[in-house]
Amino acid sequence: MRIARFSTDEGMSFGVVEENTIAAVAAHPFGELTFTGQRFPLADVRLLAPILPSKVIAIGKNYADHAREMGGEPPAEPVIFAKPSTAVIGPGEAIAYPERLSERVDHEGELAVVIGRMCREVPAARAADVILGYTCANDVTARDLQKKDGQWTRAKGFDTFCPLGPWIETEADPADLAISTTVNGEVRQESRTSLLLHDVPSLVEYVSQVMTLLPGDVILTGTPAGVGPLQVGDEVTVTIENVGSLSNRVVARD
Template identity: 85%
Template sequence: MRIARFSTGDEMSFGVVEGDTVAAIAAHPFGELQLTGARFALEDVRLLAPILPSKVVAIGKNYAEHAREMGGEPPAEPVIFAKPSTAVIGPGEAVAYPQKLTQRVDYEGELAVVIGRMCREVPAARAAEVVLGYTCANDVTARDLQQRDGQWTRAKGFDTFCPLGPWIETAADPADLAITTTVNGEVRQSARTSQLLHDIPALIEYVSQVMTLLPGDIILTGTPAGVGPLEIGDEVSVTVESVGTLTNRVVARD
């Protein structure tokens, strides 16, 4: 099942995507879904970020080759950091390049996990019980600031630096999905989630030992090798097999 968050005029709703239509659901997508009876053509709605999380917990260096391209060895334990909820944007929205503050902004295509219920200290064997589904993500990063600061909050926390979408796929099996990132149609990243150093159950167990996860919270599972710079005017797309494609254009920040 694909669950989208969308707007029609000034109205925002959640809905179930079925082919080229979306059927609106009452309230939120957590728990039993209740259809309202309203149905819209996908081309007539605006897809939004599929969820507005209380927090985005991201995993660094979770593909061996990416760890090496960043100048280090793969970590023994997951490396976690946070992106603010204000960084989240949806498909088709613009990534704002803050030229006054950074001279290098990179794409990082990833698979994102959407948490389905409040949980803490979840054992890996039960991790699937707390997952609503999966979506595509781009962990946009001001690479020069990351290197200068020695920690990642500023580099990864700018407004618009966490595109998510186009919807939440509840039926995907995340164990071995292809991830591809393109810039202006050219493939820059290509990998599979089977190459993750720490798989999704392990990540949920690790993160939930540290903090309580709430419905709608996001775990970014890490980016594969091939990260690189974006320029103003570029169109960047992240495609995850069985999930969909997230596309955003880069613009100058005012």
């Protein structure tokens, strides 16, 4: 099932994508879905970020090849950091390049996990019970500021630096999915989630030992090698097998 958040002239709703249409559901997508009876052609709606999380928890250096391209060795334990909810944008929305503050903004295509219910201290064996589904993410990063600051909050926390979408796929198996990132059609990143150092169940266990996760919270699972710079005017697309594609254009920040 593909759960999307969308807008029409009538307002914002959640819905289930079925081929070329979207069937609206009442209220939120957590728990049993209640359909309103409204159905819209997918071409006539605007897809939004599929969820507005209370927090985005991201995992650094979770592919060995990316850890090495960043000049380090793969970490023994997950490296976690947070991105603010204000960084979240949806498919088709613009990534705003903060040219006055940064000279190097990179793409980082990732698989994102969407939490389906409040939980804490979840054993890895029960992680599937608390996951609503999966979506595509781009952990946009001001690389020069990351190096300058020595920590990652500013570099990864700008408004628009967390594109999510196009929807939440509830039936994907995250164990071995192809993931790629293209910029203007050129492949920059290409890997599989089977190469994650810490897989999805272990990440849910690790993060939920630290903090309570709420419905709609997002865990970014890490990016493979091939991260690289974006320029104003670029279109960057993250594609994940059995999930979907997320495209965003880069514009100059006002």
